[in-house]
Amino acid sequence: MNYTEVIDYLYARLPMFTRDGASAFKKDLTNTRQLCQALGNPQEQFKAIHIAGTNGKGSSSHMLAAVLQQAGYRTGLYTSPHLLDFRERIRLNGELIPQSFVVNFVNQHRGTIETIQPSFFEVTVAMAFAYFAQMKVDIAVIETGLGGRLDSTNIITPVLSLITNIGMDHMNMLGNTLAEIAMEKAGIIKPHTPIVVSERQSTIDQLFIQHTAQLKAPIVFASDAWRIEKTGVDANYQYIKVHPLDPAVASTLSLKLDLRGTYQLKNIAGVLSSIDMLNKLGFSIDTSSLIQGLSAVQPLTGLMGRWQTLATSPLTICDTGHNEDGWKEVINNLALTPYQQLHVVMGVMRDKDLSHMLTLLPKTATYYFCHPDFERALPAMHLRQTAQTYGLFGNAYPSIREAVRAAQQSANADDLIFIGGSTFVVAEALPLFV
Numbered sequence: 001m002n003y004t005e006v007i008d009y010l011y012a013r014l015p016m017f018t019r020d021g022a023s024a025f026k027k028d029l030t031n032t033r034q035l036c037q038a039l040g041n042p043q044e045q046f047k048a049i050h051i052a053g054t055n056g057k058g059s060s061s062h063m064l065a066a067v068l069q070q071a072g073y074r075t076g077l078y079t080s081p082h083l084l085d086f087r088e089r090i091r092l093n094g095e096l097i098p099q100s101f102v103v104n105f106v107n108q109h110r111g112t113i114e115t116i117q118p119s120f121f122e123v124t125v126a127m128a129f130a131y132f133a134q135m136k137v138d139i140a141v142i143e144t145g146l147g148g149r150l151d152s153t154n155i156i157t158p159v160l161s162l163i164t165n166i167g168m169d170h171m172n173m174l175g176n177t178l179a180e181i182a183m184e185k186a187g188i189i190k191p192h193t194p195i196v197v198s199e200r201q202s203t204i205d206q207l208f209i210q211h212t213a214q215l216k217a218p219i220v221f222a223s224d225a226w227r228i229e230k231t232g233v234d235a236n237y238q239y240i241k242v243h244p245l246d247p248a249v250a251s252t253l254s255l256k257l258d259l260r261g262t263y264q265l266k267n268i269a270g271v272l273s274s275i276d277m278l279n280k281l282g283f284s285i286d287t288s289s290l291i292q293g294l295s296a297v298q299p300l301t302g303l304m305g306r307w308q309t310l311a312t313s314p315l316t317i318c319d320t321g322h323n324e325d326g327w328k329e330v331i332n333n334l335a336l337t338p339y340q341q342l343h344v345v346m347g348v349m350r351d352k353d354l355s356h357m358l359t360l361l362p363k364t365a366t367y368y369f370c371h372p373d374f375e376r377a378l379p380a381m382h383l384r385q386t387a388q389t390y391g392l393f394g395n396a397y398p399s400i401r402e403a404v405r406a407a408q409q410s411a412n413a414d415d416l417i418f419i420g421g422s423t424f425v426v427a428e429a430l431p432l433f434v
Contacts, residue, residue, distance in 0.1 A: 003099040006106045007086055010120055013113075031118040032152040035126040038112045042126075042133035043156045046076070048140045049274065050156060052148040052185045053164025055325050056198065056267040059259060059306055060164050061143040063271045066300040067293035068139055069093050071285045076132040076140030078153070080121065083304050083427040090128045092135055094301045101131055121145050125152040139283075149187020159281055161188050161195045162274050164267060165325070166204055182207050191215045194277050198270030199223040222273035228265045233336075235309070237295065240265065242272060253287070256295050261307030261319065262336065263329035268294075305426045307333055310419070310433040314411040315339065318419040318426045322348070324356040330420060331360055339416035343407040345429070346421035347371040347400065350378045358390040366410065367394025370403035372424035400428040 001009060036043055049064060051057045058079055065077040075093055082088035087096035105127050106113070113123060125145075132140045142158070144151040166182045182204040189195045189212060197208055200221050212219040227243040237256040244251070257264055271294075275285050297303055305320040317337070321330045334342065342365040348354065369384040371377035380396035380403075387394075397403035407417045419429045 001103065001107055003103050006103050009106065010086075010123060028150060029152065029155055031116055032122045032125060032155055034116050035112065035118055035122060036129060036155060038109070038116075039126060039130050042129040045133040046137050046140050048142050048156045048158045049160050049162065049278075050142050050144070050153065050158040050188045051162045051164065052144040052151070052188045053162075053198070054166050054181070054185075054323065055321070055329070056164035056263065056270075057143050057162075058320075059261075059264060059303070060162060060198070060267045060271055060274075061141045062297050062301040062303040063259070063267065063294060064162075064274060065091075065094075065141045066297040067271070067275060067285060067290050068141070069300050070293035070296075071283075071289035073138040073283075074136070076128070076135070076137040077301060078125070078128040078132075078140065079143045080124070080145050081423055081427075083423070083430055088302060089124055090131055091302065092131070092137065094299075096302075097127075097131055101134075102127070105130060119152075122152045129156075144188065147181075147184040147187070149184050151188075154188055157190055158188075158193060160274060160277055161190065161193060162198070162270055163188070163195065163208075164198045164270055166201060178204050179207055183211075186211050189215055189217050192217060194218045194220070194281070196220050196222055196270055196273045196277060198273075199266055220273050220277065222269035225273050225276075226269045228269055230262070230265060233260060236260075238262075238264070240268065242268070253291075255291060258295055258298050259303070259306050261329065262332050263321075264306075304430060305423070310429070311417075313413050314343075314408070314415045314417055316408075316417040316419065316433070318429055320423040320426050321420060322352070322422045324353065324360070327357050327360050330418070331362070334362070334416070334418065337416060339414065340412060341366065341415045343368065343411050343415060343417045344394075345370060345400070345403045345407050345417065345419040345425070346383075347380065347403075347425040348378050348383060348421045349374075349376050349424075351376070352378070354383075354386055358387055358392060361387075361390070361392055363391040365392070366407075367392050368403040368407050369394055369396045370398075370400045370425070372400060372422060372428050374424055377422070377424065400425055401432060404429055404432055 051061050065075050068075040077091040090097040142153050144153050200223050229241040232239040238260045239256050242253040307319050310316040344365045345368045347370045369380045371380045384396040
């Protein structure tokens with residue numbers, strides 16, 4: 001098979017969470033272990049950082065990868081889902097995995113794939129591990145796909161784990177309380193392996209403390225180590241000051257982030273504590289690499305869709321936040337952005353808890369309801385009808401392209417168009433602005 005045929009094969013042949021929902025999520029690691037065993041256990045051939053969390057794990061993964069690259073480390077990065085190109089999931093020093101590797105991997109191991117019958121995600125995880133091992137990375141940053149304990153990535157033994165934050169998402173698979181979801185995320189913690197938790201959450205702090213005590217895993221709550229102060233923002237950066245809360249660390253650090261969402265202020269604490277821990281583990285990441293890496297996360301790693309400006313007249317911004325906590329952060333950012341009238345292009349997946357999400361959205365905005373081209377997407381008309389019961393009004397559109405076009409035709413130059421609600425809405429919108 002050539003590259004196009006390989007990608008079609010992966011999409012059509014294998015169960016996909018993005019298409020099939022919970023039925024594609026396999027609650028054990030057997031397939032991944034068997035697949036990697038057939039590959040010679042590549043996951044044992046490189047050092048790794050493992051990252052889980054409800055929100056912020058993608059941004060944190062890219063920030064850590066950018067800093068490690070800037071420090072001179074040969075850095076692998078595995079994230080999901082992709083936005084425009086399947087190969088975004090697997091990168092080496094920011095560069096996409098070559099098409100030739102994807103083609104050769106699937107052609108060579110097609111028999112094994114069809115015997116084991118893994119999911120789409122299980123195959124991509126194994127492919128990433130095989131690529132990182134073959135390319136002899138110094139360190140790989142591995143983001144979980146869903147949860148942690150039973151996530152396919154959880155066959156690695158990392159040098160460090162990071163948990164960003166815990167929120168209510170994927171409750172049908174991870175649990176109906178923060179404590180249940182936190183236990184699934186805590187499943188990435190390994191015995192005697194340091195763990196950084198980005199922020200304290202009073203209802204679940206003790207859960208992490210007790211779990212790490214049982215595993216004899218050193219734990220750091222990053223929000224106890226740093227006070228993050230936002231000092232400014234412009235079209236390209238947000239500027240922050242980092243105040244260490246440890247009296248032994250005297251200096252305040254000034255940083256500029258090319259990721260402009262206010263929620264990055266939560267993520268940055270976890271990133272800083274992770275870098276501090278890596279240095280204690282024998283890595284050498286100096287302040288200059290930290291500063292330069294965080295100022296250039298997007299060009300170094302290719303990150304897209306995090307409070308990303310797509311156009312300026314009218315101002316058009318997209319964000320992949322897709323659950324209650326994600327929408328809260330979007331609302332915070334909207335409140336800090338000047339505009340005359342707000343136009344919201346949005347779509348969601350069927351399994352999202354609309355009762356919590358829709359109550360957050362501004363009733364004064366004009367809405368353009370749509371759905372991405374996925375079977376798991378909630379039809380635009382259904383979303384429109386549900387939104388009306390929460391006082392949110394607008395029209396439904398058969399495609400994201402048509403919804404965006406309608407918003408552009410309605411908006412004045414000093415208005416704001418926001419595009420979001422789902423990673424897959426953003427994925428379909430991005431090519432419209434290239």
